[in-house]
Amino acid sequence: AQSVTQLDSQVPVFEEAPVELRCNYSSSVSVYLFWYVQYPNQGLQLLLKYLSGSTLVKGINGFEAEFNKSQTSFHLRKPSVHISDTAEYFCAVRVTSGTYKYIFGTGTRLKVLA
Amino acid sequence: EAGVAQSPRYKIIEKRQSVAFWCNPISGHATLYWYQQILGQGPKLLIQFQNNGVVDDSQLPKDRFSAERLKGVDSTLKIQPAKLEDSAVYLCASSPYRPDTGELFFGEGSRLTVL
Numbered sequence: 693a694q695s696v697t698q699l700d701s702q703v704p705v706f707e708e709a710p711v712e713l714r715c716n717y718s719s720s721v722s723v724y725l726f727w728y729v730q731y732p733n734q735g736l737q738l739l740l741k742y743l744s745g746s747t748l749v750k751g752i753n754g755f756e757a758e759f760n761k762s763q764t765s766f767h768l769r770k771p772s773v774h775i776s777d778t779a780e781y782f783c784a785v786r787v788t789s790g791t792y793k794y795i796f797g798t799g800t801r802l803k804v805l806a
Numbered sequence: 807e808a809g810v811a812q813s814p815r816y817k818i819i820e821k822r823q824s825v826a827f828w829c830n831p832i833s834g835h836a837t838l839y840w841y842q843q844i845l846g847q848g849p850k851l852l853i854q855f856q857n858n859g860v861v862d863d864s865q866l867p868k869d870r871f872s873a874e875r876l877k878g879v880d881s882t883l884k885i886q887p888a889k890l891e892d893s894a895v896y897l898c899a900s901s902p903y904r905p906d907t908g909e910l911f912f913g914e915g916s917r918l919t920v921l
Contacts, residue, residue: 696848724908735810735897735912736849743908782848786908791861792837792901794910796848 694719694787698797705773706805713768713800715783724786725766727757730799731779739781742766753777778804808832810913812898818919824886827916830879831900837861838875839910840883841897849897855881856903885918893920 697716705711717723724743728736740751747759757768766783783797811830819825831838836857841849852871854862857878866873870889875881885892895917899910 698848701846726909728912733914733917735914736899736910737912738909741908791854791856793854793862794839794851796841796850798848799846 694721694723694785694793694795696783696785696795696797698783698800700800701798702801702803704803704805707775708772710771711769711773711777711802713781713783713802715766715768715797717764717766717783717785719764719785719787721787721789725757725759726784726786726794727751727755727766727768728782728784728796729753729779730782736782739768773802773804775804775806777802810898810900810911812896812913812916814916815914816917816919818921819888820921821890822887824884825888825918826885827883827896827898827918829881829883829898829913831881831898832911834902835900835911836878836903837901838881839899839901840873840881841899843895843897843915845894852883852896888918888920890920893918 695718726741727739740749742749742759750756780799782799787793838855840852843849852866853873855875858875873883895915897915898913
């Protein structure tokens, strides 16, 4: 069965410092990979996605992620965070098995400190 | 392009009462999803529609939850009777049938508090 693991439930980091949010997935089939961000009292907004091609994917707000097939990982990075990046971040995979199924991780709460 | 619309945004009810949530997906999106997001957890799929047919409802507690998508457009999710553990945000999402872009488009969610 497919699954998504986000090992860090909370990540505190100081403003202007770099950050990495980790995501590992398990799947025996090809997957599409996504990172979503959720601000308080809002829905999920797409940050970036990997469908195929270059393994380094750039998204909105200066975020990027690298797809590593051998390690089944899709870690999210930002070289310098801002206070406004404080939010919940979800990694997700889309698996095609007859229909499209999206599986989400449990989320990582990024807290940017002044 | 209008996004996914959901209502109500907030609802407070007592246990054993009923509640209904409404979702209008992005125009032309054939696939509609209802997710339950409990505080501190990731979204969990409750039900997935393809046009007006159910594709996956394996995690829907069918003794109390029901959902329909008449005419393949908007959808309603109902809970009756509600339990304390149903307190959560109910997220609606949509996508095209064979999405080249890949992602889901989410509404802002309906937050349910059961007292």
